[in-house]
Amino acid sequence: MSASWIDRFKGLSQLPPDIRDQLEAGSQIVSVPAGTQVFAPGQTADNLLLLLDGTIRVQQKSDTGREVFLYRVHAGESCVLTTACMLAFEDYSADGIAETDVRAVAIPRATFDDLVAKSPVFRTFVFAAYSRRISDLFALIDDIVFRRMDVRLASRLLELSDARNVVHATHAVLGNELGTAREVVSRTLSEFHRRGWVEQSRGEVHLTDRAALEHLVRSSGMHL
Amino acid sequence: MSASWIDRFKGLSQLPPDIRDQLEAGSQIVSVPAGTQVFAPGQTADNLLLLLDGTIRVQQKSDTGREVFLYRVHAGESCVLTTACMLAFEDYSADGIAETDVRAVAIPRATFDDLVAKSPVFRTFVFAAYSRRISDLFALIDDIVFRRMDVRLASRLLELSDARNVVHATHAVLGNELGTAREVVSRTLSEFHRRGWVEQSRGEVHLTDRAALEHLVRSSGMHL
DNA sequence: AACCTTTGGTGACAAGGTCACCAAACCCGG
DNA sequence: CCGGGTTTGGTGACCTTGTCACCAAAGGTT
Numbered sequence: 001m002s003a004s005w006i007d008r009f010k011g012l013s014q015l016p017p018d019i020r021d022q023l024e025a026g027s028q029i030v031s032v033p034a035g036t037q038v039f040a041p042g043q044t045a046d047n048l049l050l051l052l053d054g055t056i057r058v059q060q061k062s063d064t065g066r067e068v069f070l071y072r073v074h075a076g077e078s079c080v081l082t083t084a085c086m087l088a089f090e091d092y093s094a095d096g097i098a099e100t101d102v103r104a105v106a107i108p109r110a111t112f113d114d115l116v117a118k119s120p121v122f123r124t125f126v127f128a129a130y131s132r133r134i135s136d137l138f139a140l141i142d143d144i145v146f147r148r149m150d151v152r153l154a155s156r157l158l159e160l161s162d163a164r165n166v167v168h169a170t171h172a173v174l175g176n177e178l179g180t181a182r183e184v185v186s187r188t189l190s191e192f193h194r195r196g197w198v199e200q201s202r203g204e205v206h207l208t209d210r211a212a213l214e215h216l217v218r219s220s221g222m223h224l
Numbered sequence: 225m226s227a228s229w230i231d232r233f234k235g236l237s238q239l240p241p242d243i244r245d246q247l248e249a250g251s252q253i254v255s256v257p258a259g260t261q262v263f264a265p266g267q268t269a270d271n272l273l274l275l276l277d278g279t280i281r282v283q284q285k286s287d288t289g290r291e292v293f294l295y296r297v298h299a300g301e302s303c304v305l306t307t308a309c310m311l312a313f314e315d316y317s318a319d320g321i322a323e324t325d326v327r328a329v330a331i332p333r334a335t336f337d338d339l340v341a342k343s344p345v346f347r348t349f350v351f352a353a354y355s356r357r358i359s360d361l362f363a364l365i366d367d368i369v370f371r372r373m374d375v376r377l378a379s380r381l382l383e384l385s386d387a388r389n390v391v392h393a394t395h396a397v398l399g400n401e402l403g404t405a406r407e408v409v410s411r412t413l414s415e416f417h418r419r420g421w422v423e424q425s426r427g428e429v430h431l432t433d434r435a436a437l438e439h440l441v442r443s444s445g446m447h448l
Numbered sequence: 449a450a451c452c453t454t455t456g457g458t459g460a461c462a463a464g465g466t467c468a469c470c471a472a473a474c475c476c477g478g
Numbered sequence: 479c480c481g482g483g484t485t486t487g488g489t490g491a492c493c494t495t496g497t498c499a500c501c502a503a504a505g506g507t508t
Contacts, residue, residue, distance in 0.1 A: 060366060068365055083351065084351045084354035086351075088352035090352065093359050113347070116340065116341075116347065117340075117342070117347070124312060131309050131314045137358075137361050138318055141361070142286050144369060145286075145403045146286050149464065150463095170485085170487085171486075172485090183466080183488085183489085184463095184464060185487095186486095190488080200487090202472090202474075394454080394456085396454090396456090404495075404496075405495080405496055406455090406456080407456090407457085407458085407498095408496070410456060411457085411458090414456095426455065426505080427454095
């Protein structure tokens with residue numbers, strides 16, 4: 001534990017010593033179990049979270065009751081979009097749920113505001129994080145509007161697969177991630193199976209031909 | 225011209241005198257004709273624009289060559305999302321085009337950065353603007369994923385109609401705004417016409433029954 | 449008037465979302 | 479190990495939307 005958590009965040013490692021101290025003193029490491037709602041609409045965000053371990057899933061509840069997956073925050077990233085609402089005292093319209101057990105640094109509003117004022121490096125860190133998230137949102141919109149479901153599913157499967165090329169997710173979960181219906185996922189996966197690209201079993205998908213999936217993704221405009 | 229432009233922006237009117245002076249001195253009023261590309265991907269944003277008159281349309285060019293409409297910046301609002309890239313020195317992936325002749329205040333990066341550091345009021349202004357834009361993006365995603373085209377079209381027609389209940393836009397333009405095909409707009413408008421809600425003529429749509437359109441929008445989840 | 453461009457209309461089809469319903473796999477208490 | 483409930487996945491019918499190919503009408507230009 002000799003190395004500070006600060007060095008886990010690329011943009012922060014250049015902070016001058018006094019700011020580092022203030023950041024460490026003015027923040028606190030928190031742990032939350034999987035499934036916890038980290039922030040929710042109608043609830044003012046009081047902390048900026050910097051993820052040390054685990055992932056947080058950010059989604060929006062639709063007026064119609066359903067949910068859209070927006071993005072996922074990984075270790076080393078931050079829930080920076082909530083800060084807009086921290087400082088503007090507005091409600092955040094999306095909710096965040098810990099997908100796994102999560103360890104994170106919580107920076108309270110006062111500390112955050114103070115650091116943004118004092119430190120150009122911190123400011124750049126914050127705005128860079130914004131920039132990345134917003135680009136992600138743009139890419140998401142692009143995806144939804146223009147890319148075919150099979151391509152998006154293939155892409156997501158590749159992204160979610162573990163070292164053994166297995167994706168642990170039900171069809172319903174995958175549908176939810178892509179903002180589509182479970183039936184569509186089932187049908188598309190059947191098609192992938194027919195082509196010999198995947199094997200299926202309850203609650204998981206085994207990718208038997210990553211190359212083919214990658215080719216499908218690549219063959220129609222690229223996105224990670 | 226006795227009143228400063230600053231008072232046209234709600235969040236800025238409370239700025240303390242010294243900051244006001246700095247803001248006025250460190251920025252500049254610019255005019256650009258309709259059709260100008262105000263910012264583009266691959267081009268670093270050097271100024272934050274605060275719109276005094278006119279509108280700017282922000283869209284993203286897809287990998288596949290097509291365009292998605294993202295949002296529109298009106299007088300009294302700012303192109304704040306570009307600032308993320310200003311400070312982070314990253315490229316912005318969307319492009320902005322002046323839809324009308326535009327007058328705007330251009331705040332250069334240095335001034336912007338300085339003001340964010342010095343003034344809590346300015347900081348709040350910036351983050352509030354962020355918050356609003358991001359909420360809009362979330363709402364857009366929600367719309368695209370869950371709402372029917374007829375509802376979205378009705379909603380957009382109401383939004384774009386002038387004092388005489390006329391929308392000046394071709395089907396192609398409307399399709400582009402909604403991220404759908406011209407044909408779909410044509411078909412849907414025919415249906416609206418059949419129901420007696422609109423009259424059509426080349427390049428414009430006359431809303432003859434706003435109430436009916438509003439009812440359609442209201443009847444399936446609301447969004448302005 | 450002859451021609452071109454822009455705009456809008458249409459039919460056929462493919463992709464995707466919705467609904468209703470069923471079947472297989474799994475889970476758990478007894 | 480059995481039996482019932484729950485979760486997960488599969489399927490067909492149907493509707494909406496996106497795509498393609500093409501045409502027709504309106505406007506503008508020379």
